[in-house]
Amino acid sequence: MIFKQLIIAFSLVFLVGCKTNTVNLAKIEGKQIPVSEEIIPDPTLTDFIKPYHDHVVKTLDSVLAYAPASYNKSNGEFNTAIGNLMADIVYEQANPIFKSRTNHDIDFVILNHGGIRSQIPKGDITLKTAYEIMPFENSIVVASVKGKNVNEAMEYLSKAKRPHPVSQLKLIINSDFDVTEAKVKGKDIDENKTYYIATNDYLYNGGDHMTFFQPSDSLYVLNYKWRNALIDYFTKVDTINSVIDDRFIQLK
Structure with a gap:
C-alpha cells in the first residue's frame, strides 16, 4: 500500500516537473534597411537569376x-488616337470570338480613359509596350443590355x-454637355433592342x-485579356x- 502511494506521489512530481512553461510574445523590434547601390549584390544569386533575367x-x-508617331492619351479632348486604337483593337480582336460563340456581333465597345x-x-512597338499600356489582368467581357442602358x-x-x-459609336454633345446625337453603327438607339457591349x-x-x-x-466572358488582344493585333499588323476622328465630339 505504501509502495503504491509512493508510486503515485512520484508520478505527480514527475508530471509537475515536466509542465511546459507558457511563452508570451512581449515585443517585436525591427529596422528599415534602405535598398540602394550601397548594398553589394550576392554573386551567387546574381549568377542564378541572370539567365532568367x-x-x-x-x-x-x-x-x-x-x-509612325507618338500616341498619348492626353492628346485629344473627347477622343484620342490611342484611345480610338485601343477600342478598335478590342472590337476587331474580340468580335470574331464572340460571334463564333453566340452568332451575334458586338454592337460597340466602351473602355475607360x-x-x-x-x-x-x-x-x-515591343511586347514591353503592350505590358506598359495594360499592366493589369483585365479581361474582355460582353454584356447584353437594353437600349435604355x-x-x-x-x-x-x-x-x-x-x-x-x-x-462603333457616334456621339455628339453640345456646349452644355447634353447629347444631341447618339448612334450605334450608324443607327439611332432603340430602347427596346438588346445591345452587346464589349468592355472589361x-x-x-x-x-x-x-x-x-x-x-x-x-x-x-471571352477568357481573353485586354493586353493579349493588343499583343495579337500588334503582331498581325506592320504599322x-x-x-x-469624329466618333465623339462637342459642338460649341
Whole structure:
C-alpha cells in the first residue's frame, strides 16, 4: 500500500516537473534597411537569376509593330488616337470570338480613359509596350443590355468630360454637355433592342462609376485579356495608323 502511494506521489512530481512553461510574445523590434547601390549584390544569386533575367528582357524587347508617331492619351479632348486604337483593337480582336460563340456581333465597345497606363512612343512597338499600356489582368467581357442602358451610357460619356475610348459609336454633345446625337453603327438607339457591349471585367462591375451595365440580360466572358488582344493585333499588323476622328465630339 505504501509502495503504491509512493508510486503515485512520484508520478505527480514527475508530471509537475515536466509542465511546459507558457511563452508570451512581449515585443517585436525591427529596422528599415534602405535598398540602394550601397548594398553589394550576392554573386551567387546574381549568377542564378541572370539567365532568367536575360530571357525576360529579350522577350519583352521583341518587336511586334511600328508606330509612325507618338500616341498619348492626353492628346485629344473627347477622343484620342490611342484611345480610338485601343477600342478598335478590342472590337476587331474580340468580335470574331464572340460571334463564333453566340452568332451575334458586338454592337460597340466602351473602355475607360484611365485604363490606358502608358503612351506608345514613335518607333518600334515591343511586347514591353503592350505590358506598359495594360499592366493589369483585365479581361474582355460582353454584356447584353437594353437600349435604355445604352442611353444611360451615352449620358455618362457626355457628363464625364473625358475621352473614354469607344468604338462603333457616334456621339455628339453640345456646349452644355447634353447629347444631341447618339448612334450605334450608324443607327439611332432603340430602347427596346438588346445591345452587346464589349468592355472589361473591371468596368462591367461598376469601375469608374460605369453602372449602366447593370442589370444585364447576360454576360459573356471571352477568357481573353485586354493586353493579349493588343499583343495579337500588334503582331498581325506592320504599322499602326490611328487618328483623332469624329466618333465623339462637342459642338460649341
